[in-house]
Amino acid sequence: MRRDRAPLSRLQALALSAAAFLLLVVAVMALGPLLAGSGWWWLCAATAAAVLFGGAGLRAIRVPASLVPVGELGILLAVLTLFFGGTSSLLLFVPTAETFGVFGELLGGAQRTIAQQSVPAVVVPALAFALALGTGLLAVLADVLVLSLRLPALAAAPAMVPILVPGFLIEAGAEVGTLVLTAAAFLLLLRIDVRVRRRAALAHRDDDEVRITAPRRMPVGSTVLPTVGLAAAGLLAASVLTAATPSVSSSLLLGTGGQGALFARGVSPFLDLGRDLRRPDAVPAFSYVARDGDRPYFRLLTIDRFDGEVWGPGDRRIDGDNTVAEFPTPTGLGNEVARSQHPIDVTVQQLRTTWLPLPYPVSSVEGLDGSWFWDRGALTVRSADSDTSGQQYRATMLEVDPTAEQLRASGDRIPESIQEFTELPEDVPESVRELAAELGARGGTAYDRAVAIQEYLRGKDFTYSVEAPVEEGYDGGGLDVIAEFLEQREGYCVHFASTMAVLARELGIPSRISVGYTAGTPTTKRVENVSVVQVDSQDLHAWPELYFQGVGWVPFEPTPGRGTVPDYSRPGASETAPTPELVPGTPAPSPGARPDLDPERQLSGGQTAATTDDPVLWPLVTLVLLLILLLPAAARIWLRRVRVRRIRRDDRGADAAWREAMATASDLGYPAGSADALTPREAAEALLEEVGGLDDRARDALNALRDSVERARYGPPGTAAPASETALVDLVTALRAGSPVTARWRARLLPVSLLDTARAGRRAAARA
Incomplete structure (x- = not known):
């Protein structure tokens, strides 16, 4: 498509900018099904308005067309600095080196949140x-x-980007209403462009061309019907692509496993947890200071979905209203249950995961970097754009102290919202059913039956072992594994926790499994005269939680030799109040090891997943700066090709050849090339003096170009003035060969002739 010869008026440029803005912001609406709320759309609209209307303003003050995109990138950088740079910027709009660091962190966080x-x-x-x-x-x-x-027809390309994204991520793809509105906006852009082109054509006069005046009224169908057809074709193509593109996942912003969860469906975290427990060297995960002497378990997540083979987390998405500044009362907790609040200060060392290690329950968390939200069901905390690496935070633990009488008084009542946590597959092994019936007969209430299960598993017939399940081939938490474990009676926390959870469900008691860490080991280091407690990879643990109406979710400890048995879960707890059974701590941590709890590697295992301390920051900044630096060079190449095409078409080829020769001279540092006040003959003589001598071939080429442009400019109408592309190539080659290397590179990267062209264009526009 040939560019308009006449420059656009300010009003025409503004109309096209407004149409492009409307097309883009309507197309961005297609991202609506992927994102919560509407604030993001207003942000995108404000950014697009700043860029597009800022570009219109640059054109209005006659900034060279080749530099407008550079100016728009500068406007975009200023807008991003204003919205996201914070205190790192100067005067709110001017970015600093620190600002680019902030941008890098945000990009890294965006990768994680996706x-x-x-x-x-x-x-x-x-x-x-x-x-x-x-x-x-x-x-x-x-x-x-x-x-x-x-x-403008190619403006459909950037508009199609947000239109197509939903088709890759959700089954429904972009909404039909958005497609229709986008097609209408595209139609409006094409219509405005047609009107602008027609007005430019009617207003344009050429001295050597006959002006043809268009009729005052044109048939509506001559312009409307083609644009309607093109818009309809675009709408049809977008609809087909959106419908035909297979989505990555029906539930994920980016399909990488379960719904934003630590484990993919069909992958058991327990096998990897076992590998960490079998490690000879402990890896320091985090430390904490509890001024009230608390030694809680730290829970990362709960897994409550069981399909008979593996346990996995429930399908719950992040809710942006659930910020960690305040937590709700835990599900099922009644007012009569004693509770107290205790602060715990946590410092994360080599633990990297999107789930935050916390006691259960907590009432608030302070000091976190990034965006963290609690899950409505389990009150676990996970991040949408960060991870635990290097975090330091204070958690206010809500210590809940139920009595055995309160647990027993809850009876067998189960709210409808908790019923799902009693579900089991139909193929439960008969041996498991028989054991559940036997243990259930030992107690009259759900609480008594739960205590009976824990007492059975902690009995002398069971042995804690991290090796036996692997050697005998029954590692994991599925029903078949549980049946084999009950035969072998050797295993580690995975087997004890999953067995108790299944037996509890078989007896109608809601259950789930928590994965996290036991209380850790006190060290000799002290903070404000309080011991620092170290938690490492060998403190990794899994334990069951059972639900009792009026008390809520209550942890049990069925694993012998690990952790602490809660007072309320001991046999005869309603009659005596024994001192909690404390198990000796695990070996001291070995510093310098890698963290091995990573959501992309299912809690552990061999190789470390790719992590980002913002790995895209400097490459991205470098790429953006490189593109900005190369824009003048790209504009100069484009302008050179336009002139060469004019020479080949004989479209004022002599003038195009002369301008390109003088532009090359100007870029190489010869003043004669930029002296518009000189005639071609004067400029040629001045150039010969400045160069200091040209070979005969180059001199003949210069003279040939000079003669051609003189005949074209000063000869009578109709005078033939063909330009020689060969002469132009010869002269340009000679000029470059006679210039220093630095001058040649400066001519490529910083072509000053662009400014000469821009000034000439402004003068021509002013004369018009």
């Missing part, structure tokens, strides 16, 4: 930054296509 959240995703600051950045870059591309290259 991998960690389900849809609709909570738009945390990192994700908002990525949306604003992406929209701004699409706006720059749309502006280049619509106003710089005058190819």
